[in-house]
Amino acid sequence: xxxxxxxxxITLSFYGIGFAQSPMGLxxxxxxxxxxxxxxxxxxxxxxxxxxxxxxxxxxxxGNIAIGNRAAFSGLVSYERTGIKDNSESSxxxxxxxxxxxxxxPLGTVGNIGFSTQRQYDANLNFYSKTDPVFPSDGDEFNxxxxxxxxxxxxxxxxxxxxxxxxxxxxxxxLMYERLFFNSESRTVFESTLNYHDGITFQNSMNxxxxxxxxxxxxxxxxxxPVHKKATAGVSAKYVLYSDKNGSSTREYQRSDTSAPQExxxxxxxxxxxxxxxxxxxxTPNSKWLFAVDGRCTMWEHYxxxxxxxxxxxxxxxxxxxxRFVPATSRFSSKYWEKIHYRAGFSYNQLAIDKSQEYLxxxxxxxxxxxxxxxIDIIFGYGxxxxxxxxxxxxxxxxxxxxxxxxxxxxxxxxxxxx
Amino acid sequence: xxxxxLFFCILALSSLVLLFCDRSDVITGAGxxxxxxxxxxxxxxxxxxxxxxxDTDDVDSAFSLPGSASDTFSTQTAGWFMAGVNxxxxxxxxxxQFQAVNNTSGYTKSDTLEGVYLYFRAANDTAASSSINVxxxxxxxxxxxVNTIDVSGPNxxxxxxxxxxxxxxxxxLADKIFSTxxxxxxxxxxxxxxxxxxxxxxxxxxSPYVIIRVKKEDGETVVRDSIPGFARFTAFENAGSTDxxxxxxxxxxxxxxxxxxxxDVIDIIKSANSQGSYRELLNAALSFKHDSQNSNDSxxxxxxxxxxxxxxxxxxxxxxxxxxxxxxQRQFAPVGSSALNSKGNVHSIAAPLRSAxxxxxxxxxxxxxxxxxxxxxxxxKSSIKIEAVLTPSx
Numbered sequence: 001x002x003x004x005x006x007x008x009x010i011t012l013s014f015y016g017i018g019f020a021q022s023p024m025g026l027x028x029x030x031x032x033x034x035x036x037x038x039x040x041x042x043x044x045x046x047x048x049x050x051x052x053x054x055x056x057x058x059x060x061x062x063g064n065i066a067i068g069n070r071a072a073f074s075g076l077v078s079y080e081r082t083g084i085k086d087n088s089e090s091s092x093x094x095x096x097x098x099x100x101x102x103x104x105x106p107l108g109t110v111g112n113i114g115f116s117t118q119r120q121y122d123a124n125l126n127f128y129s130k131t132d133p134v135f136p137s138d139g140d141e142f143n144x145x146x147x148x149x150x151x152x153x154x155x156x157x158x159x160x161x162x163x164x165x166x167x168x169x170x171x172x173x174x175l176m177y178e179r180l181f182f183n184s185e186s187r188t189v190f191e192s193t194l195n196y197h198d199g200i201t202f203q204n205s206m207n208x209x210x211x212x213x214x215x216x217x218x219x220x221x222x223x224x225x226p227v228h229k230k231a232t233a234g235v236s237a238k239y240v241l242y243s244d245k246n247g248s249s250t251r252e253y254q255r256s257d258t259s260a261p262q263e264x265x266x267x268x269x270x271x272x273x274x275x276x277x278x279x280x281x282x283x284t285p286n287s288k289w290l291f292a293v294d295g296r297c298t299m300w301e302h303y304x305x306x307x308x309x310x311x312x313x314x315x316x317x318x319x320x321x322x323x324r325f326v327p328a329t330s331r332f333s334s335k336y337w338e339k340i341h342y343r344a345g346f347s348y349n350q351l352a353i354d355k356s357q358e359y360l361x362x363x364x365x366x367x368x369x370x371x372x373x374x375x376i377d378i379i380f381g382y383g384x385x386x387x388x389x390x391x392x393x394x395x396x397x398x399x400x401x402x403x404x405x406x407x408x409x410x411x412x413x414x415x416x417x418x419x
Numbered sequence: 420x421x422x423x424x425l426f427f428c429i430l431a432l433s434s435l436v437l438l439f440c441d442r443s444d445v446i447t448g449a450g451x452x453x454x455x456x457x458x459x460x461x462x463x464x465x466x467x468x469x470x471x472x473x474d475t476d477d478v479d480s481a482f483s484l485p486g487s488a489s490d491t492f493s494t495q496t497a498g499w500f501m502a503g504v505n506x507x508x509x510x511x512x513x514x515x516q517f518q519a520v521n522n523t524s525g526y527t528k529s530d531t532l533e534g535v536y537l538y539f540r541a542a543n544d545t546a547a548s549s550s551i552n553v554x555x556x557x558x559x560x561x562x563x564x565v566n567t568i569d570v571s572g573p574n575x576x577x578x579x580x581x582x583x584x585x586x587x588x589x590x591x592l593a594d595k596i597f598s599t600x601x602x603x604x605x606x607x608x609x610x611x612x613x614x615x616x617x618x619x620x621x622x623x624x625x626s627p628y629v630i631i632r633v634k635k636e637d638g639e640t641v642v643r644d645s646i647p648g649f650a651r652f653t654a655f656e657n658a659g660s661t662d663x664x665x666x667x668x669x670x671x672x673x674x675x676x677x678x679x680x681x682x683d684v685i686d687i688i689k690s691a692n693s694q695g696s697y698r699e700l701l702n703a704a705l706s707f708k709h710d711s712q713n714s715n716d717s718x719x720x721x722x723x724x725x726x727x728x729x730x731x732x733x734x735x736x737x738x739x740x741x742x743x744x745x746x747x748q749r750q751f752a753p754v755g756s757s758a759l760n761s762k763g764n765v766h767s768i769a770a771p772l773r774s775a776x777x778x779x780x781x782x783x784x785x786x787x788x789x790x791x792x793x794x795x796x797x798x799x800k801s802s803i804k805i806e807a808v809l810t811p812s813x
Contacts, residue, residue: 023450023453023454026453027453084446084450085449086449086451086452087452089448089451091447091448091450092446127446127451127461128445128446129447129451130447130464134470136470136472141762142706142806144470144702146467146468148461148462148464148467150458188458190701192701194704194806194808196706197762198760198762200765202769203702206699206701255701257769387453389456390453
């Protein structure tokens, strides 16, 4: 329990430090999707909706809640560096943040309950443009500098609670309720600086800040179906309920040399998030190998925002495939390295704007904590994003993720010491 | 240490390392082709700002106030006064007034009045002046100018100011003052003096005070009582010079003559109003120089006020016009002095220019006063420049 608590505290302490950025995310409805999953799934490029493993958590398939007869938790933090190449210009930005916290608790004969919180979309961007000093007159000491800054922070976070049950024929299913929170602050600053002799400077800026937030309630359902003694199929779906005027937007317009905003407005709007569906297949030829493949679809054509034009959005499809290899699965093996999980994966996902996509390759390890204490995931990922409409533009992403998974039997009776 | 504790420590340590890792979270330049799809004003920095410059060609007129001789314009009350004739032929005349009230402490009617004296203390220069006559006169109301016509009383004395000097007030007035001070009822006695015919070099004198010397009944103890004064002075400009000065950018500390630039801001207004864009004034600065050849050596400090209206009235500070902000004195009072710079002086004018744009005013008025003692500044009209930066409204 202390371990769980400590992991929760450490993970939560990272909140608000910084999130990954993507200029392409600015043109997407909620920002860049982060496809957040637990460490074992992340190292397989996000595949695993058909993998029966308590450390795969609840994010891919609510049916996985039913797995295991002990309390199991998973957490994931991510460091991401995005390199942007735009014609002849290049820049980079990095950030690190917690991504997911998941907990499954057994209830005995009535199944398991699961809880998780995860970051689903990132709407972060800090873009800065500045000119060199402009000298309007030759020989004049006067010059002026212009800056424009766009700073967006926020994204979509989901808090989930669900229940799962496993039948005697090993089919498991789960139901999940999801509460969605979207918060975003977009700040645009136009700043000018006039420079004169003797260091005399006049600087002023105009700021526009738009704060947008909305909430949503969703439901999910998932199943994991053993189709063969070595293969499992998984399917899950999620639907977000429609709410009227569930969003609000506040705009403030202010000059830096005044304390009160010059304009302030607020309006409410209706927004409906798209449903999504996941399907996967896993295959374990023997105790050492696991193969998994997933396909997913997010139906952006059903997305509705009262104040925005959404007709240009398209349904997105994605596939991911991953594998895991454990040299020796027996806990009694004497060599530690033989118990390490070695994983790799590849994924391709379309983005909601036509002809834009991202690829991701991952390599990872799962380091077992002795005495069945859990698993620590170390994951490296390399991704690439591009869009046909921006011919000389691309984003390369390098990820380093750290996952922690653990479990404890709370209800299992301990062996008697009375002889 | 157990292995799982070791793992936990590794986890905590790596968390701390991540916490203190370098963060780079600003994208500069790259990405503009994508961002401009969402909002082109963010990436097109040239479109995001408009720099407008005005120069001497945009100065509609340059002059100084008052347009004609005005003693109301040139009256100052500042805790000191000036009297004499300056290097430019302007005559400064002063008036000081007092109010004696009953004060029953210290001495009484039964004590003996030794004398009442008027004391003057030089504010800076302690070299001896030529003779200064002091006349009894009538008190004035508010900040009215020094009255040079109706001087009701006699010449009460003459002094040559070196450091601290005094004049003995005549017995008739002295007795009245003593009687008022020792009265058992709430009596008051206003009285005043003027310096109106001193033609020596201008001297700056701190506000004078009256000293009452009283010998107590015991015949030994001498009590000194004081009454502080309120002083003013008025500058009467050199006859015949007013027209010439009013046509120049002329500032004088002695006479309060104020240089005024009337600047045509039509170009800025038009740019701000065109098609609703470039509506927001971010920055504006005014730069100018003084004509060091024709300014005197005392020219060191000045004050500047920039308004979108022309104020010609130097109304008394306690007048209705002054209360409504329509007097130059009221506008200049809260402004601090700036030092003259041989490279030129620069001031932000964003606030008054923004006011002019919002009210669709055609002109901006720049008021310049010299503030160093005895200073005269001529300003260089050809050096005037205004730079203004506007940005589109959002």
